[in-house]
Amino acid sequence: MIVAVAGGKGGVGKSTVAYNLAAALDAVVVDGDLGMANLPADHGPTLHDVLAGRASAREALRAGPVTVLPCGRSLAGARAADVSALGDALTSVEREHGTAVVDCPAGLRADVGVPLAVADAAVLVAAPEPFALADALRTRELARELDAPLVAVALNRVVEEPPIPTVRDALGAPVESVPADPRVGQSVEEEAPVVDAAPDSDPAATFAALAGRVDSSEK
């Protein structure tokens, strides 16, 4: 299945949630942010090359604690990337690896729309603040138009008791709150997903619950 992790607003932790959710689902995480890549990359081909027809999705995969399909970091690469090929790239990752989690960029442009259009499930990431919720609402509308069922909302970096009922009513999906924890923040950079690095921690339990919601949506 293809899971789109989206959220409208930038900086709410979509990449962190996507990376850790992919670890919990034993999935490939695809860095879909064509203009501002976040997930670890090395010198091999990237999603930019895949979308420009220079490499296959399989060639661009990068092994690690979580298998990543990284994205290039150059503007020229972003310009050369044909976003309409993204659907096929995601489908081919799904065919070979079972589950692909897509880290969608902020905003509401085509590079968010294409993953949502091919996704079997969408997870929205929001910060527990009103202004982040407004963007999440817009993304939810887009997901609805593109037929991507919203399976869960991840409230990220929660410090105080979050307004879970309000968020659930506003977005119409079950809410999981990811506690603010430095291990989550560093997980992408250090390539240490919390479900592996700290399996007994609260954040690990949240990502496991999130993965459970995604899994059960498939059945």
Place this chain on the structure above:
Amino acid sequence: MDLDWTQQSAAGVSLVAARLRNRRATDRRVRLENRLDGPVFPPRRNGVPEAGWDRGGVTTVVPAGGTVALGYACPAPESTPPVAVEAVEPAADRGGETDPATAVRKLGDHRPPRDVLDRCCDGTESDESVVAETSTRPRKTTSSTDTHEPLTDYRTRIETAEALGAVGVEGATDLLATNDGLVGVEVLAESLEADATRLRALAAAAETLADRAEAATPPTQSLRRLS
């Protein structure tokens, strides 16, 4: 199903406009086929053809009692009729379209504008190396400013000289330090003279060119008659 069409040819390409009117009380799906001797260039949005278009024509739904206007280009000479209704059938509800092409068509372009690339990168060929080696490879900023702003170097030297004259002794010491000391300033003084000569020559050349630009009149009228 009523079909009105017009066609217009320019530079080897025919532009075909069609209007479909549905007099029935139900929505009808219509297949419109191009009859000109060439492929259809469909209308596009964000680079993706509009829904329903292919190389042979278009399939669209005309609402009950309504009209739909369509148009396309075809690299072929005009012929009559340019377009014909191939099939009409009741329009069953196909639901919303949710394929990636629809998403690309509807939503904004993700790509950074081209002029951003011209300003910050060497070109598309080297994008991978730019990404991988940003820290190790110095950017070629000076050469690019040279080509964009031919007077920058002169302006910098003149401004430095003016600043040296304007500041007091303390400030001058700092400026001396950043301009290679006393030797640097002596070199600067020499190059200022050369700069003045070159700038005056440039101004004179520019003046002459401007006069010639005003005087020159290409024979547009006669050329237009010939072509």
